[in-house]
Amino acid sequence: MIVAIYVFLILLSFTALYPFWNTLIVSLNEGLDTAKGGVTFWPRAFTLSNYSTVFADDKLLNAFMITILRTVIGTISAIFMTTMLAYGMSKSYLIGRKFFTIFFIVTMYFGGGLIPTFLLIKSLGLMNNFLVFIIPGLISVWNMIIFRTFFKSLPAGLEESAQIDGCSNWGVYLKIILPLSGPVIATLGLFTAIAHWNDWFAPTIYITNQDLMPVQTVLRRLLNANLFNEASGNSTGTINSLTLETASKKSLTSKSLISATIMVVSLPIIAVYPFVQKYFVKGVMVGSLKE
Known part of the structure; x- marks a missing residue:
């Protein structure tokens, strides 16, 4: 019985943590390589270009x-x-x-x-x-x-x-x-x-003023644009379709860039938890x- 409980808790933890982990892996992998599929637990073509593009964009x-x-x-x-x-x-x-x-x-x-x-x-x-x-x-x-x-x-x-x-x-x-x-x-x-x-x-x-848009709203628009690209048959979802002027590298796709943006948005607030968890x-x- 105890073994079954532990197995259940491990599976439950896995289902909760894996989406976050996979997003991290995709953000550290080349976009076009990710579009081929098969990137699950580890980066197949490691790169930091997704993050450099995020931090180079003035709007973001x-x-x-x-x-x-x-x-x-x-x-x-x-x-x-x-x-x-x-x-x-x-x-x-x-x-x-x-x-x-x-x-x-x-x-x-x-x-x-x-x-x-x-x-x-x-x-x-x-x-x-x-x-x-x-x-x-x-x-x-x-x-x-x-x-x-x-x-x-x-x-x-x-x-x-x-x-x-x-x-x-x-x-x-x-x-x-x-x-x-x-x-x-x-x-x-x-x-x-x-x-x-x-x-x-x-x-x-x-x-409606773009200069006052918070990053969560910008991120949602990127996600919506990515869904539109997929519905239109553009499987790679080039970043130029997301109107990000700083994205010029062909190895980047909307999915890889969005994954990097999600990580950058999530990590700061997650980092606060350990300091106040005891309260x-x-x-x-x-x-x-x-x-």
């Missing part, structure tokens, strides 16, 4: 910078605003606390829909604006509830002692509450960063079980 580099800026600014601002709201909501003496709680929870289950949201974004002047990546995601009700529950679990004597020493609410929030919330901030901050990093849908709707269980469980 600009898209990476937009994604990085959006992730950093969006995560920091969202965590700050959400924790500030949660700190206020954690006070039992807050006037209208029950009303605001119900109001926020309702927004978790009911939304205005795509068209009303689009009209709202347009009326606010956020179309083709970098702030459209930041402002709509400043508050997460789910994260606010977790933060609020965690704040309520902190000893009340900490705030009382600080207030006796003359510390204001801002001082308590910045000097006591936030430093003690490290595990929860690390956990929810990572989830928020991943949401910003992986988002391609919002730019597709709200952004996952502690952060979420502490903030969700105590009420």
